[in-house]
Amino acid sequence: MRDTPLFDWDNMKDNEDEMSRILSHFDSLVTTINPCPDAPVQLYLFTILAKKLMMNYKHTRCSPSYCLRTKNGQQYCRFGFPKDNVEYSFIHKNDRGQPELITLRNNPYVNSYNHVQLQGWRANVDLKPVLNIHAALQYVAKYATKSELHSSFSEILNKILFESDSSGSSLPSFQRLLLHTVLKHNYSA
Numbered sequence: 001m002r003d004t005p006l007f008d009w010d011n012m013k014d015n016e017d018e019m020s021r022i023l024s025h026f027d028s029l030v031t032t033i034n035p036c037p038d039a040p041v042q043l044y045l046f047t048i049l050a051k052k053l054m055m056n057y058k059h060t061r062c063s064p065s066y067c068l069r070t071k072n073g074q075q076y077c078r079f080g081f082p083k084d085n086v087e088y089s090f091i092h093k094n095d096r097g098q099p100e101l102i103t104l105r106n107n108p109y110v111n112s113y114n115h116v117q118l119q120g121w122r123a124n125v126d127l128k129p130v131l132n133i134h135a136a137l138q139y140v141a142k143y144a145t146k147s148e149l150h151s152s153f154s155e156i157l158n159k160i161l162f163e164s165d166s167s168g169s170s171l172p173s174f175q176r177l178l179l180h181t182v183l184k185h186n187y188s189a
Helices: 016-029 041-046 048-056 115-120 133-144 153-163 171-183
Strands: 068-071 074-077 090-093 099-102
Touching: 016 090, 153 171
Parallel strands: none
Antiparallel strands: 068 074, 090 099
16 A cells, blocks of 8 residues: 555564554554444444444354354354454564554454445455565465366356457457456455
């Protein structure tokens, strides 16, 4: 993102001023705050942000077919819900040794979101900044190598080529190919 500060976890973790600067930047972009935490559900309807948030950005229930996993005989949500409420944002090393942003939270089921994105995107998103080069490379590699479950790339390409006008421009075919590749993925870090 434009104007995102660069940082080095090893230098930042012991530098309170640098940590504060980074957290201030991310707090302006990503949040997990429910804007009306104490209001009854019926009152959410008057707030567009809260209505969209409760409809699209909340982890509603766990099920074995979606996110419930079992480890050592105990069931847990693979997304970590419910999450603890947090009084202030901080960055720490997660259980894999990578820096992780934990945002101010007043609802254990609200996904991370951006206010601007929430206005236009009406689907579930769990927005998390990529905090180091290792995480960025893992993210890119995961989706570059992810196989399609619905149909293979060659099937999509053959269908597009079969339906295209061989005497016309290749631009419409290329655009359709790009749309197919983007529309079929479920992106997450």
